[in-house]
Amino acid sequence: MTESHDHAGHDHSHAHGGHSHAPASFGKAFAIGIALNVGFVVIEAVYGVLGNSVALLADAGHNLSDVLGLVVAWVATVLAKRAPTARYTYGMKGSSILASLFNAVFLLVAVGAIGWEAIQRFGEPAPVAGKTVMVVAAVGILVNGITAWLFASGAKGDINIRGAFLHMAADAAVSAGVVLAGLVILYTGWTWLDPVTSLGIVAVIVWSTWGLLRDSLTMSLAAVPPGIDPTAVRAHLEGLPGVTAVHDLHIWPMSTTETALTAHLVIPAGHPGDSFLMEAAHGMKDDFGIGHVTLQVETDEATACSLVPDHVV
Incomplete structure (x- = not known):
């Protein structure tokens, strides 16, 4: 699912896709x-x-x-x-x-x-x-x-x-x-x-x-789960079409089987559309096993980074 709304002059979009299924019953x-x-x-x-x-x-x-x-x-x-x-x-x-x-x-x-x-x-x-x-x-x-x-x-x-x-x-x-x-x-x-x-x-x-x-x-302690390379995740997000920077990247375990991610993507050309966000979320799921993905789109890197100086990763 996707949702978009304006806040402080920026377009913030969130994509949630590829949620992990419940763990197998033992x-x-x-x-x-x-x-x-x-x-x-x-x-x-x-x-x-x-x-x-x-x-x-x-x-x-x-x-x-x-x-x-x-x-x-x-x-x-x-x-x-x-x-x-x-x-x-x-x-x-x-x-x-x-x-x-x-x-x-x-x-x-x-x-x-x-x-x-x-x-x-x-x-x-x-x-x-x-x-x-x-x-x-x-x-x-x-x-x-x-x-x-x-x-x-x-x-x-x-x-x-x-x-x-x-x-x-x-x-x-x-x-x-x-x-x-x-x-x-x-x-x-x-x-x-x-x-x-x-x-x-x-x-x-x-x-x-x-x-x-x-x-x-x-x-x-909400550390990145074993088996997930945060550097590789960042590189993947930075390589998405139109993305010039990634900041406020957080990856943490929701349980022993499910992982969540939030990140701000700087895309100067503007909002890329819901399909872009869904494909990005599915990429996180397929390549890294991260099933709960929230991506926030911003168009001005300098302004976006100055809004969250204490959370830049």
Whole structure:
């Protein structure tokens, strides 16, 4: 849609085109993933106590945090689909960004507790039932692998879904490490390998979470979303027919899947028409994945820039 009106002697035109569709629904994936992981947490906790394994207890705690993370991510996907209101003019789309940030911070806090417990075990080693550890962790490979697969298709385009996928994939890898540790303990009696495995779990979680934390934090601060080059966007707009300058360019995430852009285009020849604005908006969508575009046309570069000196980008 387009709209035009006069203001302060300038023709301001806005084009909104190529709005992103609502993100794909992963409701079934969340429901199955949560159910599987709740059941697995119970199994790990019980056998972790019976087998005296801090590695299993640590992984149970981590999987419990993943259950909470899946719940938060699921709630965010539901809220993101709510219609805009007079107060929340973008709807609740930003909740998916907050969910991603919450999951990243929560996981990093959780690994601190896991690491501390593992370090204490070095000073007070305890016998570990290696066979029990292996069997339960093997179940974990299956549970986490299936859950990760459920989110694989959405991992590239949505950091909220990517967070769920990374956690589950990392857990599957960690469970494989626990199986290996249990095998070695079974044949060697090296109980120190149990806390070492726990520290390995910590390292994997931190490594897999860091990128999620970075991206969700920058998105929450309305930074240009990862994968979009603002220099390339500016160059694209400056290359449009009749455009002599671009200023007041802003690009920010509306959610983990939708991006908005506003910019002032200086076109001395005058208003280029609605078709120009729509084509420009579709170009932003096709080339950069920016679905909500607002373009303001101005004819006098010197006057236009002097009106917004604090917002020139």
